Amino acid sequence: MIKWFSLGFWELIARIVLRNRILMLSIIVVITGLLALQWKNIHFTFTEANLLPDDNIVNIEYNAFLNKFGEEGNMVIIGVKDDAIFTPKAYASWSKMMNTLKGDKAVDLVVSLNDLKKLQKNDSLQTFELVTFVDQSKTVDPAYLQKIKKELFNDLPFYEGLLFNKRSGSIRSAVYMDKKIVNTAARKDFVLDKLVPAVETFEKETGIDLRVSGMPYIRTLNAKTITDEISIFIGASLLVTSLLFFFFFRSFRATLISMIIVIIGVMWSFGFLGLLNYEITVLTALVPSLIIVIGIPNCIFLTNKYHQEYKIHHNKAKALQRVTTKVGMATLMTNLTTAIGFATFVASNNQLLLEFGVVTSINIMALFFLCIIVIPIFHSYIPAPKERHIEHLDRNYVKVFMDWILRNVKYNRFSIYVVSIILLVISIVGIYEMRISGSLIEDMPKKEAFFEDIVFFEKEFDGVMPLEIMIDTKRKKGVMKLSTLRRMDELEKTIDEIPELSKPISIVNLVKYSKQAYYNGNPDYYDLPSSQEQSFILSYAKNATKNSKDNLMKSYVDSTGQFARITTFMRDENGDNIAKIEAEIRKKADKIFPPDQYKVTITGKALVFQKGTGYLLDNLLSSLAFAFFLTALLIGFMFRSFKMVLVSIIPNLLPLMLTAGIMGFLDIPLKPSTILVFGIAFGLSVDDTVRFLSQYREELKKNNWKIRKSVYATFTDAGLSMFYTSIVLFFGFSVFMLSSFGGTIALGGLISLTLLFGMLSNLMLLPALVLTLNKTLANEQDFIEPKIDIIEPSDAEIDDLEKNK
Template sequence: MKKRLKVGFWEFIARIVLKNRLAILCVILIITVFLGLQWKNIQFSFTEANLLPDDNNVNKEYNAFLDKFGEEGNLIVVGVKDDAFFTPKSFAAWNKLMTEIKAQKEVDLVVSINDLKQLKKNDSLQTFELVPFVDVQKTTDKNYLQSIKKDLFQNMPFYEGLLFNKKNGSIRSAIYLDKKIVNTAHRKDYIVSDFIPKIEAFEKETGIDLRVSGMPYIRTLNAMSILNEISLFIGASLLLTSLIFFFFFRSFRATLIAILIVVIGVMWTFGLLGLFHYQITVLTALVPTLVIVIGIPNCIFLTNKYQQEYSAHGNKAKALQRVITKVGTATLMTNLTTAAGFATFIITSSELLKEFGIISSLSIVSLFFLCLIVIPIYYSYQPVPKAKHLEHLNRNYTRVFITWIEKTVKYNRRYVYIVAIFLFLVSIMGALKIKTSGSLIEDMPKNTSFYKDIVFFENEFEGIMPLEITVDTKRKKGVMKLSTLRKMDEFQETIEEIPELSKPISILNLVKYSKQAYYNGNPDYYELPTSQEQSFILSYAKNASKNSKNNIMKSYVDSTGQVARITTFMRDIGTGNMAKIEDKLWEKANKVFPKDRYDVVMTGKALVFEKGTQYLLDNLVSSLLFAVLLISLLMVFMFRSFKMVVVSLIPNLLPLMITAGLMGYFGIPLKPSTILVFSIAFGLSVDDTIHFLAQYRQELAHNNWKIKKSVFATIRESGISMFYTSVVLFAGFSVFMLSDFGGTVALGGLIAITLAFGMLSNLMLLPCLVLTLNKSLANKQEFIEPKIDILQHNKEEDDLMKPL
């Protein structure tokens, strides 16, 4: 009776599915329509990936900075390095371009050579006035423009590093967008529809190549690249996996239903994003493709099982029932382990990773039910498989491959262990070479014009990624105290000594410029005022700052005059280099600014991203251990045998170690994209283990608990499906290597490699371990009766099966 009840559960599910086909199809249609209506809620993320928890101290400091000074990533820079720039035609076109940009409501401030202002002393008002640096009426004279260039480079140190590079002769303009639109869709509309066309018009008119960069510009074009790749990945993965599916089964109708199922799965994924009001990020953008790559193997396994059953007894009804009753639990468990690999990200405190984990795991589980329900229903309406559709079960290349696996396991088990141990030791040495990277722009597409522009600004102006330092004097108007300014000057000298950082910008620059202006613009006086000069020079500077509505320095002191802001820009540097720079800056800051009198905070988007990468690295081991623990519990639940847990983990941990070794040897760093590889690949690789062990348990029962006979029967029975599904997964994840994003390429390539090693490990090392670790098995007591039925069927069950 106990066995009948256990068999009856999946038979009951099979009968519900096959007796209520139209009703179930209607329910699927309703769900699809409902989730399709949620697409209207889908939005794209307009900010960089924040990998840190909201309550992390680094995030709190960054948010406090934004509250005080507003969005720091609102600067767009337009650069040029061309001798033709200081000619009447080009300069007139430049003046027109900057005037048009300045007139846009989306632009807060433009600082450019054509309307540059310089400080002039007004003795009568005891203040400085901003007067035009360029007389527009004279710009038709080429000699005048050359004199302007010379005067700028020699007498305007205040703008050096901001508007020009004295050494290389590069020129740029600083365009500050309205902070309210920086993290909205309006930013994209402005840059794509208005800003870029103006840049292109200038280039067409003058023949001068302009370089454009800055975080708002980079974010926009990078986001557009991600959106374009979503359709590329979906199309390429669907085409490739469908072709492989057709190659295996040589059946248009089998291929058609597989495509239909994964397309519905993709629609459900987008619907879930809309239902939960999640944004499309660089991670969630990958989920639709993952659904296709994981869904096709599900279809392969179920279709292959249907054809195997029909080939065995020729009864279509029984074959359809057994697709559900014989593999229901095993397929459920394989999908749960895959989902568990993604679900491990839910335990992190990062919202970005949580959303990715939730959407991917829900999509995978939903896909399982779609496959398990739709495939039997579909084939119930189709004619029985023809002989040509069953040829793949005995195709020559699959038979040769499986025979080779059998011979290797039977006669060369010792060599399998030697190779496995050798690969493990070599991989450990490689894994020790792995470096980390926390760069915001490292994974951006290298062949795009905006990335080449990033490189230009790194070479000419030491980078475009802002690093922000705030100095709290703990008293109102404390920033303008000469003692504070001197400390800031000493600290900024340290910043200037670091080659990866640009010349810093702060209120200090204005104070130095004020002294230069006081001495009639003599650049030799671009320095802090002395104690004797401070009373009148600082009063001039305060009045200038107070009276100027269009002052570039207005965002570098808070409204109370208590907190000063120092901005510098970084080159594209790795996590290790960033940590060294940070340590050097903190060492100087702690020395210059006593903690009892000053509070110093280092923040900025680049630093937050670097800390987020480090957070992921710190949580990598715990996340992977959680995945191992979760999947081990599923194994215990399935087999109720600790020995089987050990047997199942070893063949799947070895491929992960090999992947880590390859990363070390080939210089692929640990970064947000590659960190995901291990949990995802582990969850996918374990699927083959479950298929193998589940089939092994059935063969034990059918072969009177004879281990060796059961192992080789399992290889013959499950080997083809494991081979097919692994090939599809390998090819599917290889699609990500079409990406222009380095991180996505690394993610796809590394997972594909891991799964290839995982297939060989599960087909060779796993049966060897089963044979070795179960030598003492004399009867079925090694396999305690599991909590749930897994592929356990006998003649009594067959008698229960009734045709539709």
């Protein structure tokens, strides 16, 4: 029979492992060594997470923009709000810092007060010249610097919003990095080894506090924080789980081997990352800690079973063999359901989530084989458990807790259902309060100095998140037509009126500045030329842009003159409003630019991220549905009972609903980090369901289908392991709340909360449903020889099999 084949298979596995201990350990050492060789392939990602598939129209449009204008997020900004900057000492230090940065090979262009250029008309050449704004020889004179300040703020509207805020008096410099290195390791070298030391030197020399931001800077420090936290998570996970393990079992040796197993699992996780050539992202950085948190429950389950067996007959060899024989398949299935929970991310059609799902699922199954091999071998070498090691099986506080649950299940099932329904209704109300966040930097560490700098620039210059508009005139040199410039100017006025956006930058600014220069720098003429003025002013402007390395506008018109670019910046706090802002710009653009003459594309990192969040949310329900389907398929395959499938799904659906409701009430938005909670939590929570139902089915056979007695026996056996593993998972995921990242904090806290709800649901609602439906679920016909016998065989069955062999 298949049942006996299954039983015989795991009995065979137990014999092979225990009789070939040196060989088994040698194989593990070899595998660990081979995977360690792959560590050299590990590298951190230098690009932002793209949550959209490559063939999505938003990605296609964004890549088309990059092909025309190159990387958009290449500007680092250094700002200051202190009048002391216009004193000789501070100005000299500022100039030295900017010249140092300008001379670095990673920098393409620096626009700063110390070498600021202004347009000046040259009638003889019929062009505009870029002349030096500041006479460096006079900067030792405080009066001259104050004169420069006044002229900058009053006579150069071209630089308003770009280099200064006229209202508050703050100024900044723009450092444009070479677009070719923005997404490479050279970006990190420049920011950490050149930029940061230069800023620190200035602050030390002057006592003036500088603010630094911009996407290259933000991304570099954000990545550094992530890599720094990997070791913190691993250390904290090991500490918390080891303390809990020792608290439960009071055995240094058992705790030590559990730590060794998960450490090997962590080594393997890094090895698989290198082997698959996956980058370390904000998600894959969590994998090593996840392996620790998920691996310890395996160790607890197997160790607890070993202690239970040893307590019965005090035969160490028999107890070790029966650990594998009795719970081998059940442990495999619980690990498989966890792996399924993570594997559902593969269905999201997103590379970031696909890599996270693949590497986590592989490591969970690898960890199962580690545990099933190493734990019996280790305990075979050490002395049998002493009385203090198995005292946890009869601890009073656990017994009181389990007895309280059992009383409620037996006598207060109606109350359990009422409370469950009330919680469900409250959860639904909370779900309607949930919101979606499209913020690109909401999850970034708010306690870090660079986040405070982001807030500064959002207040002073209306944000640092770029929003791009690309205009295709459908003909070469169409951008410099006055009709096109006027349309662009009209669109820019609409953008300027949107309070969430900064003053836009485009070729229009240069043309306006050209008219001002033509009229000898009079700021009253900062405007587009009229039809009468266009012929000579535009010719001057075109001549001024030829072969000019320091031309700020060279990135705003492509080489053919067919494509133009309008750049604006957005406060990150308005990430939730991106869709509304996009619709407003789109409505105006469609009105201004005839579709037969122009094509207008709205794109940029902020928009791509927001669209990605929406896409991820749309796929959440399908991914969860897929997880439910796979779990139902597994349960149905195991038990061949549709009613059992329903009983297994309901207790795991309620915790997810409760968590979603709490997110709504606490205003925790749906975003990439919190969306992951549901898939991970479901995969872990359903383990307890499989474990409980497996044990319950076996107890029914033992107890001649007596429901109450079987449920009580299930609590005595599986309930304790469920309690232990849930506590470990709760505190294990809580370590992620040590993170500086809001998303990681939310991920850890919400998963911990969901797993706590899941434990109570599986210990109370699940058995209550089983007892209520006992007339059908306890029918032996519902359990006719399933395809796979995953439950624990009885002692008599094992003894008979051993005698026959």
